[in-house]
Amino acid sequence: MMTTPPTLRVRINRRPVCIMNYQHHFHAGNHADVLKHLVLLQLIELMQQKPTGFLLLETHAGAGLYDLQASEARRSDEATGGIGRLLQATQAANTVPDLIRFYLEQIGRFGSILHLSHYPGSPLLAVCVLRPQDRYIGVELVPKVARELSRNLAERPIQAQCIHDRRVIARDGEGLAALKADLPPLERRGLILIDPPYEQAQERDDITAALQAGLQRFETGVYALWYPIKQRPYLDRWLNRIAKSTPRPVLTIENSIFPDESGNRLTGSGLLIINPPWQLDTLMQPVLEFVNDALKQDTAAPSAIRWLNPAH
Ligand SMILES: C[S@@+](CC[C@H](N)C(=O)[O-])C[C@H]1O[C@@H](n2cnc3c(N)ncnc32)[C@H](O)[C@@H]1O
Secondary structure, eight states: OOOOOOOEEEEEETEEEEEEOOOOOTTTTSSHHHHHHHHHHHHHHHHSSSSOOOEEEESSOOOOOOOOOOSSEEOOOOOOOIHHHHHHHHHHHHHHHHHHHHHHHHHTTTTTTTTEEEOOOHHHHTTTTTTOOOEEEEEESSHHHHHHHHHHHHTTOOOOOOOOGGGGGEEEEEGGGHHHHSSOOOOOOOOOOEEEOOOOTHHHHHHHHHHHHHHHHOTTTTEEEEEEEEEEEHHHHHHHHHTTTSSEEEEEEEEEESSSSSSSSSOEEEEEEEETTHHEEEEEEEEHHHHHHHOOOTTTTTEEEEEEEEOO
């Protein structure tokens, strides 16, 4: 069922008021979240193969935790087609990739997964697995959502040997500006997750420019950009433009629940990763195959891992 979320008016720094319809409470736990959060957990695990700490910078952090029984989530019912389908598939399968088991365990720390009670967003999923030497900054444009994020981060389930509160920062502001303000990180190691709502006409150009600015400051950073799959020729031109703008390795990981189509419907999603850690592609392949089988709503819905710029 399609629902239209209420409109929010927000001011980006001193720029004119921008009208935003996007609210992640309607989409939490959907097929796009499943792909994005699995890739995020895999990236963090690979970053943690080195003992030195790193900065995880999130430019579009959201609220951090979503009540799937709240009216917004129930009205859209998107979690049923995402985390709900994945859960069913794991219950029916003989073998489930370790990363998927780990992801489901992490979600289970926030409430009954069987009853789809709560779904953690990227900040909570990530911060719960960061180490004492790592650091987290989450930026969110909407002040009310940023306050929700701070509260959810402060109340997160804590386990031994995990990141200390003073190394976890949530702030309100314009996310793409953080690629200038917060890079390069003191640690000289960083993972940057960019997860915009794609609502504004100029957003893709802003992202391309922000990535270039980020890479100029911090060319060895690992940048993970989420994108919606719709209007394939236009999307591919944009992804190739980003890849051409840097000599660094660029990989895409995509999962669709419907085949590509010419209309404006969201048929799937992907992540473009600049400087992917070694073996990300091979580790993600069986995970992606499992996710695609579990979530697709049309047998012809594709999934793919592609190098746009080869690994060095
Ligand atoms: C897709 S949601 C983020 C979801 C989150 N990354 C997760 O996976 O749980 C996008 C968020 O970006 C926020 N947002 C929109 N425009 C922004 C901007 N210019 N800067 C920072 N945040 C923004 C929205 O309010 C929304 O909470």
